[in-house]
Amino acid sequence: MDYSYAPGRNHLFVPGPVNIPEQVIRAMNRNNEDYRSPAIPAMTKILLEDVKKIFKTTAGTPFLIPTTGTGAWESALTNTLSPGDRIVSFLIGQFSLLWIDQQQRLKFNVDVIESDWGQGANLEVLASKLAADTAHTIKAICIVHNETATGVTNNLATVRKLLDYYQHPALFLVDGVSSICALDFRMDEWGVDVALTGSQKALSLPTGMGIVCASPKALEATKTAKSVRVFFDWNDYLKFYKLGTFWPYTPSIQLLYGLRATLDLIFEEGLDNVIARHHRLAKATRLAVEAWGLKNCTQKEEWFSDTVTAVVVPPYVDSSEVVRRAWQRYNLSLGLGLNKVAGKVFRIGHLGNLNELQLLGCLAGVEMILKDVGYPVKLGSGVAAACAFLQNTIPMIPSRI
Amino acid sequence: MDYSYAPGRNHLFVPGPVNIPEQVIRAMNRNNEDYRSPAIPAMTKILLEDVKKIFKTTAGTPFLIPTTGTGAWESALTNTLSPGDRIVSFLIGQFSLLWIDQQQRLKFNVDVIESDWGQGANLEVLASKLAADTAHTIKAICIVHNETATGVTNNLATVRKLLDYYQHPALFLVDGVSSICALDFRMDEWGVDVALTGSQKALSLPTGMGIVCASPKALEATKTAKSVRVFFDWNDYLKFYKLGTFWPYTPSIQLLYGLRATLDLIFEEGLDNVIARHHRLAKATRLAVEAWGLKNCTQKEEWFSDTVTAVVVPPYVDSSEVVRRAWQRYNLSLGLGLNKVAGKVFRIGHLGNLNELQLLGCLAGVEMILKDVGYPVKLGSGVAAACAFLQNTIPMIPSRI
């Protein structure tokens, strides 16, 4: 049943699905259960409260939907908007592109603000559009917090400031798929109306749970949203929330226990420590890339992503060959360059339940691969740069002091 | 993390989610993997071929969608139909009711043929509608193969015969959630256009995979179907099938390996033997119910379901109390009566990876519960009736002879 055995652990550094901690694998190692027994609703009730913490919201209402990030997108859009609604969306990479494609196919009137791949969302254009839109024709701003294809993090606080500055009532919808639980994210403080993520990203679970959180304003919007929806309809959830049975259809028992286990680990570490760890690993990665003499696909430091680094290879190297070789020789899984940056970048995902020595093994591997494909890297250089930073910053493990 | 510990195994006899075999739990006990590596597409390719066998189709195209049965319904409808299309649907219990509700909310023009709960689909009314519909305004016949709420199995072969007799081109859409892999189901032979099931039913997996299979005619229908769809759009899958990467968005690695494992078990046992085992267990259950002096909710033998038995309790008993007591005293999970039959029936699910002695433990438990709630059952009577049948019919285990 394993189609491609290689000795030792697989080094999983794609930006999702990510490594599942042993504790979580264990928690999910179980038979099915009757989800209508009193046990599952009792568990769900606490989970819904706890899940709000990772969004940093107290006002929001979470939905745990048996779907992927793509489904979570659809859920966010169809519950709050009507066909024909004007929405502003930023095209900055493959995942924002796919979301925009979905928005268009769902019949919204998408006002696309495009940037070069490697740049963040152009918020100046947003500002001008908001300024011009005194009639409030813009119904929603849709933005990917972290574009996984290019390793670009957008500044959500600024989006909120602009909306406030122009006193614009547009809904603020955020794809937090590769950010929530890894990057600083503050749903309430930033006035995000819908935020969403997928279980297989920073939550370090298997794929299969789309986690969507809606502000009171977003819930209000459902009342007038005319988009056709059934499977993704929040109202079905809300109805069962009120009944205290919580589930309009069968949830994955295993993912519920997995979510419980992963939240327990996150809370034990402390969410802010989790975020700091992501920053530490990302910074170490960027220092390594610099030491290798390679460029980060992300064009400005303000957009640097702490969950994924897209590394630009020299023109004479095919980045797909880097990824292929990583897998064929080193049991290392790296992210491909997608669409416009196919062949030009490879990606190192450094999100989820991960530590420094795992990352350093990956970086050492990348050095050898770069040499394999003909790039004259100085072996050890990236690891040295990363270590110099990490040795100064890694905290002691609290449970072990 | 276990909210309600009780010694020994839980006896899981709800009609889904069902028991997962140890072999399958084991196969899913794993870390995430990069789904873009060559390994996962190679595995998927074989899975898609193998999955067709459980539908008994060679012409169909399967889709493994990260969703539940409710999502699979939506996928079947939106890919083949347009808002306003007239569809004929049968209301015979809670799950057909929910599907009809979805059909209406998806803006189809639903022509509902209602039966008493406990009866099968009224195919005579269907015949007359087909006869009358010379203009072919009916675009689809939607039918639940096995109504899980009442334990009623509809006769699909007859539906096909009627369509053929009237040379009616309507699509034939089948909810096979509690039938496929457990009841006799023949997609190609019966000319089913879309058939679907969920992973947590007879496939004995966790919830999270909607398995939909489309006939060539159904695929053709996608070209004109105007229902808005993105997450559930088959075309996105077909595009990636052609590319050989297979996945438009991230699948659950664990469910893929689980599906592989469960199909291996099904093929080792033999699909027809699996179906025969379901019949054996169901017949034993019905004999026990009869011996207890209770009635089957299913009104005629032709509709008897081999995956779930809904048992009617006497008027002075609340069937919810039967279910509650099963869980609180015997670590037994039974199915509640739903909606119209709430309080009136409890349900014994006997589908999935299950054997005779498991069922007999359940039946013995039900006898004690019936006594608990004041019904004067003769203890041992149901088990005796079931054993008398089973002792004559259980085959030897081939691998052990």
Added chain:
Amino acid sequence: MDYSYAPGRNHLFVPGPVNIPEQVIRAMNRNNEDYRSPAIPAMTKILLEDVKKIFKTTAGTPFLIPTTGTGAWESALTNTLSPGDRIVSFLIGQFSLLWIDQQQRLKFNVDVIESDWGQGANLEVLASKLAADTAHTIKAICIVHNETATGVTNNLATVRKLLDYYQHPALFLVDGVSSICALDFRMDEWGVDVALTGSQKALSLPTGMGIVCASPKALEATKTAKSVRVFFDWNDYLKFYKLGTFWPYTPSIQLLYGLRATLDLIFEEGLDNVIARHHRLAKATRLAVEAWGLKNCTQKEEWFSDTVTAVVVPPYVDSSEVVRRAWQRYNLSLGLGLNKVAGKVFRIGHLGNLNELQLLGCLAGVEMILKDVGYPVKLGSGVAAACAFLQNTIPMIPSRI
């Protein structure tokens, strides 16, 4: 990797190894760890304290030895006795026979008191030997608390009374392999000097941990015991207990976590409730046997075992055929008759983490098998008798009320 697949769960009713609860399987589903890190000693320290509770001792010192029951026997004997020492031992079945064989091969002077298989230890003969032994040549009394081959439980309290009555200083060594954690066992109250069990019995773990508990008097005896021992030497453990590192050689990390998990379950249920559950299941089994018109191998009620029932088949039936058929047709694992009772009895093990409905499934299976092999059992009769008792005595599950 599964050599003999059969659908559904295996019904494991041999008297060891027994069913492992899912919670415990989960806890052991883990990688190795460095047993010299601070974590494992910290865990071990608590385990050693907790393990004393299942022996009902505060004065005893437990040893968790990577071995089986046979090794635990050897550990008990060689640490407390010297070659040539006279010991009194009771031959009442296969396991007492094997222990006596070991005692003889370890060069002790074994004074065997034999009973018919199916009878308990002859304590009258013991009394006369103790009375006669004014010179205190008897160094130890070795007794199997529960003879697993015949389902006979000996009266340990009486042994203690006799020793006290005759003021005899002999050590009191008890094989509690199929009793501890299932039958009433009181190490301190009964003045047991060494008690032992194996992980795969009532503790419901995998095989591999011999659990031995020594009284202060037994520890004192080690100082003069001249039996050669190294691997089984308690002194090596005691040395490492003092150092706080606990392990003279590598323990199984998985079994330590498994022990933690299984003790947690036992303590949650309550040890006395666990014992009461074993009595309930055993009594139900005996009522079934009676209803079938068969005899219990155990000749008097005072010796009835609450962990295993050996059922005598009629002369025209081969009990091995019962066991074979159970496995080949019903996926049921029963215990063979051993040695003197081979072919004459089959055994139903009802110990460990087990509940009533599991047992009833087994009993229903046995009825069908009896019919298969030509015994004219009335189907349902045993189950009915068991249910009549159980329906009156099963308590509500505390966590679910």
Added chain:
Amino acid sequence: MDYSYAPGRNHLFVPGPVNIPEQVIRAMNRNNEDYRSPAIPAMTKILLEDVKKIFKTTAGTPFLIPTTGTGAWESALTNTLSPGDRIVSFLIGQFSLLWIDQQQRLKFNVDVIESDWGQGANLEVLASKLAADTAHTIKAICIVHNETATGVTNNLATVRKLLDYYQHPALFLVDGVSSICALDFRMDEWGVDVALTGSQKALSLPTGMGIVCASPKALEATKTAKSVRVFFDWNDYLKFYKLGTFWPYTPSIQLLYGLRATLDLIFEEGLDNVIARHHRLAKATRLAVEAWGLKNCTQKEEWFSDTVTAVVVPPYVDSSEVVRRAWQRYNLSLGLGLNKVAGKVFRIGHLGNLNELQLLGCLAGVEMILKDVGYPVKLGSGVAAACAFLQNTIPMIPSRI
């Protein structure tokens, strides 16, 4: 239940217990089974044949004993020797010391040949002893193939040559605990009479199975060996081998399936490739140590161990602090210096199912730790040296080309 949580994977680099591959963890994730059913003997039969391959023997007889390496030692000695027998044993480190201690406590007349810790067995002294022993008073040569405390591998081929040269009939007993399945080991070719290992070493299983293999000459020796033994007596095994039931007492079902899984992985990789991988990882480690400017505890290249490297720290560093810090800050488990080399060396275990990037993560960690404890290492230097070697030598993964 986890006493010291830290994010990400634990980096397990003690020389045992070692990392268990996911495939093997999965295979052991299972309930108990009746070991007397036909399935377990069928499985055991094949296992015993397959286990001979890792010893490179066709003439040997293997025993899978529920014990640890210490028990396997005892099994080797007591089955072949009698108290008072003269045996030659080499004291070169902590584990040879412990074995000698056992030999003495088992009442053998141990003729110890001592070397400095860090040196191999002094075979010249052996030669002179053999030369002098024309009366053949030496009954056995006991040698640790790989001394885990100092990372010293002894030359077994030379031992055999000496025995042959002097035509000496002494038994040749080998502790292969940290060698078999990792170092080149040839039982038949080298005329080894008893070889043994433990499951938690290169076999990458949990602790709990002592694997002992006896030559025909060793089996012959059992007939005259007067050492008292019961639990460890090979004759009990041989008796059950003949019966075809294989087990004199209960085996661990989980370890049997684990052994099956790990052997499958070893055979898929190819035993010689496994050995080559160990050499590759070890060489890389030694190059790193050299680049750090530190000394290998092993004094000559001929003794370099391919399974563990003992690194000598400068006098002003406490090697225990290195190990403590590794665990407290980096989630890295290193081996302590033991006994004579306590505080002076730390050990990197590089055996079992392990790959290059895992090792490089460890080496990067060690560099940071060395800096932490005040040793002026050049960060990246060791990794660079290791990578330079590895990048030239790592083969492609056969299943992925």
